[in-house]
Amino acid sequence: MLAKDSKKKIILTGDRPTGKLHLGHYIGSLKRRVELQNSGDFDEINILVADDQALTDNWANPKKVRDNIIEVTLDYLSVGIDPNKSNICIQSAIPALHALTFYYMNLVTTQRLSRNPTVKSEMQLRGFNGNDTDDNEAGLPAGFFTYPVSQTADITAFKATTVPAGEDQMPMVEQCREIAHRFNTLYKCDVLVEPDILIPDNAAQRRLPGIDGKAKMSKSLGNCIYLSDDAKSVKSKVMSMYTDPTHINIADPGHIEGNMVFTYLDAFLRDDSQFAEYLPDYKNLDEMKEHYQRGGLGDMKCKKFLLKIMEEMLEPIRIERAKWEQNIGDVYDILKAGTDHAVKVTNQTLSECREAMRINYFDDKDIMVNDWSAWLNESHQK
Ligand code: TRP
Numbered sequence: 001m002l003a004k005d006s007k008k009k010i011i012l013t014g015d016r017p018t019g020k021l022h023l024g025h026y027i028g029s030l031k032r033r034v035e036l037q038n039s040g041d042f043d044e045i046n047i048l049v050a051d052d053q054a055l056t057d058n059w060a061n062p063k064k065v066r067d068n069i070i071e072v073t074l075d076y077l078s079v080g081i082d083p084n085k086s087n088i089c090i091q092s093a094i095p096a097l098h099a100l101t102f103y104y105m106n107l108v109t110t111q112r113l114s115r116n117p118t119v120k121s122e123m124q125l126r127g128f129n130g131n132d133t134d135d136n137e138a139g140l141p142a143g144f145f146t147y148p149v150s151q152t153a154d155i156t157a158f159k160a161t162t163v164p165a166g167e168d169q170m171p172m173v174e175q176c177r178e179i180a181h182r183f184n185t186l187y188k189c190d191v192l193v194e195p196d197i198l199i200p201d202n203a204a205q206r207r208l209p210g211i212d213g214k215a216k217m218s219k220s221l222g223n224c225i226y227l228s229d230d231a232k233s234v235k236s237k238v239m240s241m242y243t244d245p246t247h248i249n250i251a252d253p254g255h256i257e258g259n260m261v262f263t264y265l266d267a268f269l270r271d272d273s274q275f276a277e278y279l280p281d282y283k284n285l286d287e288m289k290e291h292y293q294r295g296g297l298g299d300m301k302c303k304k305f306l307l308k309i310m311e312e313m314l315e316p317i318r319i320e321r322a323k324w325e326q327n328i329g330d331v332y333d334i335l336k337a338g339t340d341h342a343v344k345v346t347n348q349t350l351s352e353c354r355e356a357m358r359i360n361y362f363d364d365k366d367i368m369v370n371d372w373s374a375w376l377n378e379s380h381q382k
Contacts, residue, residue, distance in 0.1 A: 007193070011036060012160035014048030014091070017068035018058060021075040022224040024208040024217035027267050028166040028200055034080040036164060036198075045086040046158050046342065047076060049335075052091045052098075053151065056144040057126055059136070073331055075227050078321035083334040089342035090335055091154065096346035100153035100353065101146075107182045108149060108175070116148055118171045125220075152176040156192045157346035164198040167206045173197040189356035191349070204267035213242035213260055225310075227317055234314060238307045243299050250298040256289050261302045268309050278308040 013033065015021065021030065037045050049072055054065045069090060076088060091097060113119065123129070123140065133139040148171075155163055155176050163173050173195060180192035200206050209215055210223025217224050225237050243261055247254035256262040265285055272284045279301075282288040288305075291297045324331055354360040361368050 007161065008043040008159075009041065009162065010158060010160045010193075011042050011045040011162050011164060012048065012155050012158040012195075013046075013164050014050045014053075014154060015072055016050050016054040017065055017072045018054050019068055019219045020071045020226045020228050022217055022219070022226045023268075024224070025075075026079065026227055027205045027208050029164060030076070030079045030081075032164050032198070032200060033086070037080075037082060037085050042162070044158075046160070046345075047081065047086055047088045047338075048091050048154055048342075049073060049088065050091045050151075050154065053147050056141065056147045056150075057122075059141070059143070069335075070328070070331065071228070073335060074321055074324050077324045077331065077334075078227065078317045080320075083338065087338045087341055088334060089338040093339045094157070094342050094346050096157055096343070096350035097150065097153045099350055100157055100346075101150045103353065103357070104149045104152050104179050104183070105146060107179050107186070110145075112175070112178075113145060113148060116171045116175060118168055119145065119148060148172050148175045149179070152179045155195055156180050157349045158342070159193045159349060160195045161193055162198055163195050167199050170197055170199070183353070183356075187353075187356040189352075191352045191356050202267065204263050208267055209260060209263060211237050211241045211260060213258060227314065228321060229314075230318070231311065231315070234310055235307060238303055238310060241303065241306075243302075247292075247299065251295050253295040254292045254297070254299075256292060261299065261306050262289060262292070264306055265302075265309065268306075268313060270309075270312075274309060274312070279305045 011033075013029065015025065015029075033045070033047070036042060049069050051065050051069055054068070055062065058065050073088060077083070081088065123144075126144075127138065128140045128144060129138065131138055151172050152175060155173070156179075163169070163176075165173070177194040180194045183192050184190055207215070208217045210217040210221055211225060212221070212223040214221055214223055225234055229237070241260045241264075244255040244259045246252070265288075269285055275282050275284060275288075279288070282291070288297070288302075292302065351360060351363070355363070358364075358367055
């Protein structure tokens with residue numbers, strides 16, 4: 001058997017295709033994925049377009065989910081996810097994930113699922129209040145409630161060791177570890193891997209607030225800058241960003257806490273050379289912040305600088321996206337190849353799980369023929 005440390009390093013991460021990806025996704029996850037992909041430190045990288053999971057709160061609108069599979073994939077390709085290095089696949093087309101979900105459902109209680117903080121807050125957000133009702137819109141749909149189990153299937157089916165994701169996914173990975181551990185213990189095997197989450201190290205990157213200063217950049221709050229926004233809309237969004245309402249005149253002292261321009265600079269500034277290039281008045285962000293706090297630095301100047309930083313990052317993404325948009329057939333082929341590969345890998349895990357549970361009847365005739373005759377003989381003797 002392989003020693004623990006010679007275990008392959010495998011990444012699995014994913015997104016729900018419910019809309020185009022925005023800067024919060026980029027800084028919280030996509031940028032890191034590209035770095036991990038290019039680091040050469042991982043044996044395998046899998047990126048799952050989680051359309052089944054998206055249906056758990058968009059069941060009435062499968063078209064929205066379907067259309068966004070292509071948007072999300074275009075976002076991946078345009079930020080530098082390289083299909084030769086990373087495997088992009090579609091959840092609903094991978095049958096082993098459904099089968100594993102069904103087995104794992106038995107290894108977790110509804111009480112434990114109810115305590116998952118991410119599920120709790122998402123329930124609240126969607127108005128699934130768990131009232132005694134048969135109305136899907138008001139009650140708690142079973143599919144939505146159990147999506148952490150399906151996410152456990154996603155992660156374990158690929159035998160992922162590492163899940164790069166946002167901070168909000170911590171309870172999901174924790175629940176995944178518990179289920180995997182339970183499976184291995186119960187069926188006395190070493191089939192499933194308990195993964196680690198990898199979250200961004202900078203607070204502004206872990207949870208990027210919206211341009212309006214609200215806690216989170218999110219489509220439903222309408223406070224996003226999308227990776228696919230054109231230069232004109234990025235400009236108007238940056239120029240209308242929430243800053244410091246007490247900073248009325250340029251000479252007034254200003255606050256940088258809760259000021260989106262500085263939060264975004266914290267998140268997106270690449271290095272000090274960007275000051276030399278775009279804002280030579282300051283050597284670095286500390287100097288700029290210090291001047292703002294002291295008074296004498298106007299919001300407009302700060303926003304113009306931030307816009308330069310944003311555009312330096314977004315323009316190449318836009319160009320890349322435009323190229324792929326001209327070749328949708330290629331995008332389809334990438335998804336098809338990635339999904340075919342994922343089907344193979346996950347079927348292998350599924351058969352190992354069935355073997356551990358001794359329910360692989362048609363691979364192992366012995367289970368039925370010999371076990372059954374022994375069992376029949378035993379029961380006849382009684
Ligand atoms: N729940 C994740 C989100 O909402 C998406 C997701 C689905 C995922 N399956 C996954 C993330 C597996 C990491 C690993 O963003």
